[in-house]
Amino acid sequence: MLSVPHPYSLRSMTVADIPAVLTVDKLSFPSPATEQLFRNELIDNNLAHYQVLVRAAKTDEEIIGFAGFWNIADEIHVSTIAVHPDERGRGRGEWLLLNLLLEACRMSPLLVTLEVRHGNTTAQALYRKYRFEEVGLRRRYYRDTGEDAILMTVDFAAAPDYCDWLRGRAEQLRIQASDAV
Numbered sequence: 350m351l352s353v354p355h356p357y358s359l360r361s362m363t364v365a366d367i368p369a370v371l372t373v374d375k376l377s378f379p380s381p382a383t384e385q386l387f388r389n390e391l392i393d394n395n396l397a398h399y400q401v402l403v404r405a406a407k408t409d410e411e412i413i414g415f416a417g418f419w420n421i422a423d424e425i426h427v428s429t430i431a432v433h434p435d436e437r438g439r440g441r442g443e444w445l446l447l448n449l450l451l452e453a454c455r456m457s458p459l460l461v462t463l464e465v466r467h468g469n470t471t472a473q474a475l476y477r478k479y480r481f482e483e484v485g486l487r488r489r490y491y492r493d494t495g496e497d498a499i500l501m502t503v504d505f506a507a508a509p510d511y512c513d514w515l516r517g518r519a520e521q522l523r524i525q526a527s528d529a530v
């Protein structure tokens with residue numbers, strides 16, 4: 350996990366985090382996830398890896414963002430990423446994505462994939478910043494709004510330096526990559 354500056358930290362998501370994660374999820378997506386979905390992901394899905402970004406408070410901590418991916422054979426699929434609206438635009442989403450991608454690098458993937466809503470230009474900008482390229486469109490992919498999904502990928506064959514580049518980004522942002530999971 351990346352070590353981000355105090356009072357923030359990144360760690361693996363646990364079942365106890367689900368209520369706070371759902372609060373952020375509800376503020377972030379048109380069709381919020383359910384408790385059962387996250388329970389299934391954390392308990393039953395061995396391919397799933399979820400992280401939370403927390404901010405330490407006086408006696409407790411507050412979850413301000415989360416991200417997740419599936420490790421399917423040689424492919425890493427980004428399943429979700431969200432930051433609490435009050436914390437957006439301050440680099441927190443970038444921390445979460447960079448951390449996710451560095452975790453993914455440990456699994457030596459050939460491809461990182463994700464879908465993003467056609468109208469979600471903010472997330473698309475974040476992904477482009479992290480060298481994702483648009484490779485396809487899934488028409489009417491989102492059942493709630495009927496919106497198309499843009500399929501974006503990082504192809505490691507075309508970007509063999511990608512994980513080193515990510516480590517360089519972490520250095521530029523002055524956040525450290527450590528081997529502790």
Ligand SMILES: CC(C)(COP(=O)(O)OP(=O)(O)OC[C@H]1O[C@@H](n2cnc3c(N)ncnc32)[C@H](O)[C@@H]1OP(=O)(O)O)[C@@H](O)C(=O)NCCC(=O)NCCS
Pocket residue numbers: 377378429430431432433436437438439440441442443444464465466469470471472474475476478
């Ligand atoms: C997408 C999301 C996670 C980004 O988190 P964030 O903390 O606001 O983003 P950051 O401050 O780390 O910004 C990182 C990059 O994202 C892009 N970005 C962030 N806010 C943006 C905005 N308002 N407009 C355009 N691009 C923006 C930029 O590329 C930015 O890099 P820059 O600062 O060098 O320009 C956040 O907006 C969110 O939770 N959205 C709702 C959930 C969602 O859409 N998830 C993605 C599903 S595919």
